[in-house]
Amino acid sequence: MPAPFHVKLTADFFDATGRTKYEDIGLSVLGAAPHLRQAAFNEHRPEIGADQVTGANGVIVLTPRVTAQTVSQARDLVAVGRFGVGYDSVDVPACTAADVAVFITTGAVDRPVAEATVGWMIALSHNVRAKDQLVRTGKWDARSRYMGSELRDRTLGLIGLGGIARTVLQLLANWGMNPPLVFDPFVDEATAAKAGARKVSLDELMRGSDFVSIHCPLTEQTRGLIGAAQLALMRPTAYLLNTARGGIVDEAALYDALKAGQLAGAALDCFAQEPVTAPPRLAELENVLFAPHCIAWTNELFRDIGRAACQGMVDLSLGKKPRGVVNSAVFEKPSFQEKWRRVCRL
Numbered sequence: 116m117p118a119p120f121h122v123k124l125t126a127d128f129f130d131a132t133g134r135t136k137y138e139d140i141g142l143s144v145l146g147a148a149p150h151l152r153q154a155a156f157n158e159h160r161p162e163i164g165a166d167q168v169t170g171a172n173g174v175i176v177l178t179p180r181v182t183a184q185t186v187s188q189a190r191d192l193v194a195v196g197r198f199g200v201g202y203d204s205v206d207v208p209a210c211t212a213a214d215v216a217v218f219i220t221t222g223a224v225d226r227p228v229a230e231a232t233v234g235w236m237i238a239l240s241h242n243v244r245a246k247d248q249l250v251r252t253g254k255w256d257a258r259s260r261y262m263g264s265e266l267r268d269r270t271l272g273l274i275g276l277g278g279i280a281r282t283v284l285q286l287l288a289n290w291g292m293n294p295p296l297v298f299d300p301f302v303d304e305a306t307a308a309k310a311g312a313r314k315v316s317l318d319e320l321m322r323g324s325d326f327v328s329i330h331c332p333l334t335e336q337t338r339g340l341i342g343a344a345q346l347a348l349m350r351p352t353a354y355l356l357n358t359a360r361g362g363i364v365d366e367a368a369l370y371d372a373l374k375a376g377q378l379a380g381a382a383l384d385c386f387a388q389e390p391v392t393a394p395p396r397l398a399e400l401e402n403v404l405f406a407p408h409c410i411a412w413t414n415e416l417f418r419d420i421g422r423a424a425c426q427g428m429v430d431l432s433l434g435k436k437p438r439g440v441v442n443s444a445v446f447e448k449p450s451f452q453e454k455w456r457r458v459c460r461l
Contacts, residue, residue: 141421272324
């Protein structure tokens, strides 16, 4: 009879007593598979150590980085499952070289991030933060200075047309907005049109949008994608939203553009350097909304991501390729296939 398939979770899922910090992270999926064994790392480290993955066949990762050192002794490790859809914190080439598959929870984040995006669009255009402060500071009569604008007759520009962006379009379908614009080099005009959007260049999108919302991954191609030149194209009444990854937006250039009135405001859920443990310079400005990379965190989100991540481990343990693999080439390697056969129920 094959040995159990061991799945470890990073320590940041749990509190000091060993209980999960979150209502539901999908562990029932692992519990329903009698051949699986689950355990948590003993400590949280910003980077997963090689010693932490010893004995693990799969690791589900919340926030720590996965580096070449992490997988340097990964004799029995066949997969790293990212709890989410971003994987810029994972050295994917190093994992491939070490015969470790990397997968993300494709689709699980679409609805909550889309809802958060729409919520921020409304909060920005209706001056929600400023109006809240008027009441808190007893400045009722100043309300006439903060007239907002509706989403109706406004244009949304989407950078990236993946599952999140498509869900945003679905949620906004009946809000009376103008036809949306999309910039995505990996999507053709027909695909964009099918989603209800018009494919344009990045410059055209920046010029023509009342809301620019970023939904692309952080890669070498997208790092610094939105800098001073792009921000200068925006309308002075427009807003920038980033719920994707820090590093896509040049934060210094954004500060300068907001200070100069080149755009009306911004909302940021992610930053080039995280965690942010001291107020960023952008916090000096009143027309910026922030969240500590959790604007879309809901109980439903963690449940759905967790179930997807845990199901990926179950699939691997049964010899099935999971959804959301980002380094599919590893499955073609004889050395990976040998390891996979050795540790799972093929």
